Structure formats: structure tokens, C-alpha cells
Amino acid sequence: MRTAFLFLVFLATFLTATPAAPSVENESGTVQHVRDEIKELERKQVQFPFDADLYFILGNNYWTLNDKEKAIENFQRAVLLNPDYSSAHWSLSVIYNRMEDGKNAILHMKKAEEIFSKTEDVKSLASARKMLRGYFAKYEYQPEDFEARKGFLWRIFN
Numbered sequence: 533m534r535t536a537f538l539f540l541v542f543l544a545t546f547l548t549a550t551p552a553a554p555s556v557e558n559e560s561g562t563v564q565h566v567r568d569e570i571k572e573l574e575r576k577q578v579q580f581p582f583d584a585d586l587y588f589i590l591g592n593n594y595w596t597l598n599d600k601e602k603a604i605e606n607f608q609r610a611v612l613l614n615p616d617y618s619s620a621h622w623s624l625s626v627i628y629n630r631m632e633d634g635k636n637a638i639l640h641m642k643k644a645e646e647i648f649s650k651t652e653d654v655k656s657l658a659s660a661r662k663m664l665r666g667y668f669a670k671y672e673y674q675p676e677d678f679e680a681r682k683g684f685l686w687r688i689f690n
Contacts, residue, residue: 566593584613588620600627618647618656625663634671641667642678 570593577586591606604627610620625640641664648657668675 563597566596569593570597582613584610584617584620587613588617588623591620591623595623595627600631603627616647616650618644618651618653621647622660625667629667629670634667634673638664638667638671638673638678 570590573586573590573593577583577590580586587606587610591603591610594600594603594606604624607620607624607627610617611624614620621640621644625637625644628634628637628640641660645657645660645664648660664675667673
């Protein structure tokens with residue numbers, strides 16, 4: 533009985549303390565806040581042009597504004613500066629999937645999977661593999677299509 537009571541107290545605290553995510557489309561104040569943050573981050577890029585985190589945060593802000601092209605551009609810059617930036621690969625994969633670009637969605641999720649495997653991030657690794665299974669089914673690819681020296685990517689580049 534005491535455990536059930538503690539769980540209910542925890543649940544009530546969690547539900548009241550967690551605000552709902554703002555809807556960017558409906559709240560012009562939120563949109564303006566994101567745009568202001570983008571301007572500030574772009575100013576910081578002048579000082580820190582090789583900071584992958586700045587590009588990643590900018591990508592997230594552009595994604596919030598539903599500007600897929602600028603989001604992709606900034607996530608790609610983050611990946612160029614830090615090829616093992618798992619969150620940037622993950623984000624690129626999600627955007628490409630939303631754009632119905634299965635090949636790029638799979639390529640970036642496979643890179644994220646590889647990074648999670650190296651860092652032994654078991655939870656993220658499991659999530660990446662689950663996403664990949666969904667992508668392979670959705671886009672009708674096979675995992676071996678993306679393996680070195682076996683799949684169509686090897687035939688394209690050689």
C-alpha cells in the first residue's frame with residue numbers, strides 16, 4: 533500500500549512538473565525565441581567556427597522551425613567537424629527519413645549505430661538497431677546492401 537502511494541505521489545509530481553512541449557506553429561513568441569537563439573548562435577560561430585556543438589544546436593533550432601534544408605546543412609557541418617558525433621548522425625537520419633530519403637536515413641543511422649557500439653552505449657545502440665529495422669522494412673533494403681564490398685554502394689563507388 534505504501535509503495536502504491538509513493539508511486540502516485542511520484543506520478544503526480546512528474547505530471548505537474550513536466551510542461552507540455554510548446555507548439556511552434558501556434559506560439560509566435562516561441563518562434564521568435566528560436567529565431568533570436570539562431571541569430572545569437574550564428575554570431576558565436578564567427579568566434580568558434582570549429583565548434584561542432586554550435587552547428588548541432590543550430591540544426592536543432594532550424595529543425596524546430598521546420599527548415600529541413602538548414603537543419604541538414606548544420607548537422608552535416610557538425611559531422612564534418614566531428615565524424616563521431618552520434619547525435620548529429622541520428623538527427624540527420626530522422627530528417628532524411630521524414631523526407632523519404634531512405635538511403636541517407638539508413639547510412640546515418642548505421643553510422644550512429646557504429647558509434648554507439650564503440651562507446652558501449654547499449655540503450656542507444658538498441659534504439660538505433662530498432663530504427664534500422666524499421667528503415668530496412670520501409671525502404672525495402674537489406675542490411676547487406678550497406679555492407680562494404682557487398683552492397684550497391686560498393687558497386688556505385690567502384
